[in-house]
Amino acid sequence: MFDKTLLANKRILVTGGGSGLGASMSRRFAELGAELIICGRRLEQLEQTAAQLRADFGGKVSVARCDIRDAAAVEAMMETIWCDGPLDVLVNNAAATFIAQSEHLSARAADAILAPTLHGAMYCTLEAGRRWIAGHHKGVVLSILSTSTITGRAFTVPSAMAKSGLLAMTKSLAVEWGPRGIRTVAIAPGPFPTTGATGQLRPETRDSGPAAQNPLGRVGKHSELANLASFLISDQAGYINGEMVVQDGGAHLRASGAEDLLQWSDAQWAAQRAARTKT
């Protein structure tokens, strides 16, 4: 689909690159010639993914253990990265969510979602952006958002709020940082099966699942998202700025994805809360 050198000479940080969609994007970027840094909290998971990428593609892949909720840790990570030269691309992929009735969310629970998803992505963006501007270096920020930015989404309100905040960041910085040579772009994925998303959003008691409700009758393939991400961060997309591309098979045009949860009984919600308490 792409020239194998599409991302040659690009140095890319993927937050949450050790697993899920972050690992799938990293894989495609490595295949297209990029140098990668992947970060997350679980070092062993990062090392395993990095080793596989090196074995498969032979390029340079580094890992950074970093909890992006911690602004000082993000700054330290960026300092270390910049010691070897500037990044060219930041992919804000790491995030957290779970389903819950909003009236049962404690402040701690709301913060557990907002801290990595909104604050963490903003810390990463600010630390990369200020270094790009100081060094007169071009950069791209790609943020992985959600169609909740368009529809809102019941029962995952902190996630919808965080993703909508990042969409505002994407549009705002496109104007503020565009003149400094920095593009900000985003993808709003529909359902793409991952351990994290399935574990947090689709307990076994939920309905038949997103494939049945999708206009195209299926969920997304990781390769499809990885290819769109590769294009958006490449120089081929050099005139796309401040834009969010939806990749969901048309699902959000039909429903927000939370409709089945509106039918849940109090007993089902109590069971869901209890299941969380036991883990």
Ligand SMILES: CCCCCCCCC/C=C/C(=O)SCCNC(=O)CCNC(=O)[C@H](O)C(C)(C)COP(=O)(O)OP(=O)(O)OC[C@H]1O[C@@H](n2cnc3c(N)ncnc32)[C@H](O)[C@@H]1OP(=O)(O)O
């Ligand atoms: C059209 C179709 C399109 C469909 C398309 C769907 C699009 C969805 C868009 C987004 C998708 C994703 O982000 S998918 C990515 C999902 N991946 C992840 O979430 C992985 C990362 N997750 C994590 O790190 C954790 O699981 C995280 C959620 C942050 C919680 O861990 P923490 O250690 O930070 O939190 P804890 O200390 O355990 O708990 C903090 C508080 O949160 C509460 N809490 C924690 N988990 C809870 C839970 N499941 N239910 C209720 N409450 C919970 C606890 O009770 C605590 O509150 P108190 O009791 O008051 O103390």
Ligand SMILES: NC(=O)C1=CN([C@@H]2O[C@H](COP(=O)(O)OP(=O)(O)OC[C@H]3O[C@@H](n4cnc5c(N)ncnc54)[C@H](OP(=O)(O)O)[C@@H]3O)[C@@H](O)[C@H]2O)C=CC1
């Ligand atoms: N899968 C889907 O259907 C959809 C996903 N998305 C978005 O796509 C992105 C990837 O989701 P997905 O792959 O499914 O999720 P996963 O849960 O599989 O992956 C999340 C990644 O983020 C990392 N992470 C979480 N919290 C932190 C933190 N505090 N600091 C650093 N890293 C962190 C995790 O690593 P570790 O635990 O080691 O820290 C993990 O690698 C997210 O932004 C999500 O909102 C959007 C719509 C739909």
